[in-house]
Amino acid sequence: MNAGDLTNLHRRADSARRMLERCGLCGHACGADRSAGQTGPCGAGDRVRLAAHLLHFGEEPPISGRRGSGTVFFSGCPLTCVFCQNHQISQQGRGRPVDDSELAEIMLDLQDRGAHNINLVSPTPWVPQILAALARARERGLNLPLVYNTGGFDSPAALKLLDGLIDVYLPDAKYADEEAADRYSGAENYPAVNRRALEIMHRQAGHLETDDRGLAVRGLLIRHLVLPGGLAGTDRVLADLAGRFGTGVWLSLMAQYRPCHRAAEFPELSRGLTEAEYDAALDAALDLGLENVFVQELDASETYLPDFETSEVFSRTE
Numbered sequence: 001m002n003a004g005d006l007t008n009l010h011r012r013a014d015s016a017r018r019m020l021e022r023c024g025l026c027g028h029a030c031g032a033d034r035s036a037g038q039t040g041p042c043g044a045g046d047r048v049r050l051a052a053h054l055l056h057f058g059e060e061p062p063i064s065g066r067r068g069s070g071t072v073f074f075s076g077c078p079l080t081c082v083f084c085q086n087h088q089i090s091q092q093g094r095g096r097p098v099d100d101s102e103l104a105e106i107m108l109d110l111q112d113r114g115a116h117n118i119n120l121v122s123p124t125p126w127v128p129q130i131l132a133a134l135a136r137a138r139e140r141g142l143n144l145p146l147v148y149n150t151g152g153f154d155s156p157a158a159l160k161l162l163d164g165l166i167d168v169y170l171p172d173a174k175y176a177d178e179e180a181a182d183r184y185s186g187a188e189n190y191p192a193v194n195r196r197a198l199e200i201m202h203r204q205a206g207h208l209e210t211d212d213r214g215l216a217v218r219g220l221l222i223r224h225l226v227l228p229g230g231l232a233g234t235d236r237v238l239a240d241l242a243g244r245f246g247t248g249v250w251l252s253l254m255a256q257y258r259p260c261h262r263a264a265e266f267p268e269l270s271r272g273l274t275e276a277e278y279d280a281a282l283d284a285a286l287d288l289g290l291e292n293v294f295v296q297e298l299d300a301s302e303t304y305l306p307d308f309e310t311s312e313v314f315s316r317t318e
């Protein structure tokens with residue numbers, strides 16, 4: 001990054017910080033004045049809360065590669081998924097406060113440890129602070145691709161701040177239906193916000209591109225978690241993605257649903273996914289002609305909880 005780009009990045013970080021006074025970083029657009037101590041549904045305040053940082057080997061192969069993805073787990077999330085596997089981090093505030101300079105140090109440390117990229121998990125509420133840390137880290141030699149690993153409930157304003165800075169977008173496309181999005185994730189407008197967010201991400205970064213080692217260097221890789229009983233509206237989500245982005249879109253079809261957190265309160269979510277359900281989802285993807293699909297083992301224990309390091313659980317359909 002040259003001196004002009006760095007100056008621009010510092011300026012962008014400064015103007016992003018002002019967004020915390022009336023926050024609209026996610027689809028809730030709740031307007032909380034986080035700089036004055038208010039919080040919205042995501043629980044995020046003025047200062048980053050960090051749950052963990054580590055080399056992660058359980059992401060899709062273009063993200064984890066052989067040396068691991070330099071993963072930074074942020075605390076707090078605008079979505080309140082009743083089945084969240086990481087609810088201690090996303091909904092219960094597990095983590096510790098860090099400032100911009102420590103966050104920059106963490107990125108540089110992950111680079112020194114051989115990470116292929118910096119993978120920002122649940123970054124949406126923290127975009128301004130991430131930009132400030134990124135400016136410091138780039139100044140000090142951070143040269144890895146940035147992966148924005150999000151639930152996909154990002155506002156256009158948040159994504160505009162990231163334009164040209166994120167190399168790889170790794171968003172979820174969780175639901176086709178507003179009713180399901182409201183009941184299970186507390187965000188009735190998720191489908192509309194998500195459709196818009198994915199469109200912006202694709203416009204900024206295009207389809208996923210990999211280098212000669214198969215590592216992601218740029219583009220969009222969309223994740224979809226198949227839920228029991230077709231509750232995610234998988235057929236319609238996939239058809240929508242194929243229709244809007246073409247069959248060359250990259251998709252990670254996830255099978256790791258388990259009834260965690262509050263899932264037992266919802267009888268329809270209180271069991272795991274069956275093999276037949278996952279196979280039907282995969283058939284739907286293949287029937288649509290999707291060409292780039294990562295599939296996951298049904299019993300994958302892959303989780304984002306920081307004390308897990310798993311072997312690769314994804315493979316790609318040919």
Ligand code: SF4
Nearest residue numbers: 023026029030040042
């Ligand atoms: S990120 Fe948090 S504070 Fe900002 S709009 Fe969303 S819920 Fe509100």
